Amino acid sequence: MSRSLVVTIDGPAGAGKSTVAKRLARQLGYRLLDTGAIYRAVALAARRGGVPWDDGPALARVAAGLPIEFAFVGEVNHVYLAGDDVSAAIRTPEMSGGASQVSAHPEVRTALLDLQRRLAEGGGVVVEGRDTGTVVFPAAGAKFFLTASDRERARRRTLELGDGADLETVLKEMRERDQRDAGRAVAPMVAAQDAVLVDSDGKSLDDVVAEIEAVVRARAGAAAGPE
Ligand code: DC
Numbered sequence: 001m002s003r004s005l006v007v008t009i010d011g012p013a014g015a016g017k018s019t020v021a022k023r024l025a026r027q028l029g030y031r032l033l034d035t036g037a038i039y040r041a042v043a044l045a046a047r048r049g050g051v052p053w054d055d056g057p058a059l060a061r062v063a064a065g066l067p068i069e070f071a072f073v074g075e076v077n078h079v080y081l082a083g084d085d086v087s088a089a090i091r092t093p094e095m096s097g098g099a100s101q102v103s104a105h106p107e108v109r110t111a112l113l114d115l116q117r118r119l120a121e122g123g124g125v126v127v128e129g130r131d132t133g134t135v136v137f138p139a140a141g142a143k144f145f146l147t148a149s150d151r152e153r154a155r156r157r158t159l160e161l162g163d164g165a166d167l168e169t170v171l172k173e174m175r176e177r178d179q180r181d182a183g184r185a186v187a188p189m190v191a192a193q194d195a196v197l198v199d200s201d202g203k204s205l206d207d208v209v210a211e212i213e214a215v216v217r218a219r220a221g222a223a224a225g226p227e
Helices: 017-028 035-048 056-064 093-102 106-119 132-136 150-161 167-183 205-223
Strands: 006-010 031-034 068-073 076-081 125-129 142-147 196-199
Touching: 006 017, 006 132, 006 205, 017 031, 017 125, 017 205, 031 035, 031 068, 031 076, 035 056, 035 068, 035 076, 035 093, 035 106, 035 125, 056 106, 093 167, 106 132, 125 132, 132 142, 142 205, 150 167, 196 205
Parallel strands: 006 125, 006 142, 031 125, 142 196
Antiparallel strands: 068 076
């Protein structure tokens, strides 16, 4: 029997993490944990509660009591905040910026550790984020760092945003966000030492998923002791 692992996929925005994580989870029969959605939900809850995005201690209180729930409806991973479906509200460019800002506060990151670990309890879960292989799940059974060039990532994000999105604007915002995410003092976005680096430039998503799935299956099988 193979073991149910915690699989972490970290990397910058637009590298294809969400799509890859979702497909991988489906193919492995694993759950999916989108940690970026949690930071986005903190930004939204703070905005709704009148808490400024630069007030670390107050944001940590919002994060500690975050009434967040996830549920798959068909192919879509819905996010609920106190029962309210906020799946679309957390994906606006404003909340992308907000999530990046709130995630830079060490108090917020600490407050969210427990929640993330609780949501991944028992393994059999694909976790996507920035620091899931380094800080949140250092003992994860398989870790990946998914990247692509920033122009390619911006091109994909522009397509996702659809009508009216401008490549150069998206690229500029993406570079700013990358810098903030990689440059922050606490839990910067870096590959874990034991992460497998996967560059998705010029590869189809199917190829990327297949590459990652092969590693996970090998690890899950290899991790199982004699029965
Ligand atoms: O993956 P995403 O674009 O939904 O993430 C939103 C923001 O949250 C991103 O700017 C970085 C932050 N984030 C983080 O700091 N740590 C994580 N594990 C996930 C996201």
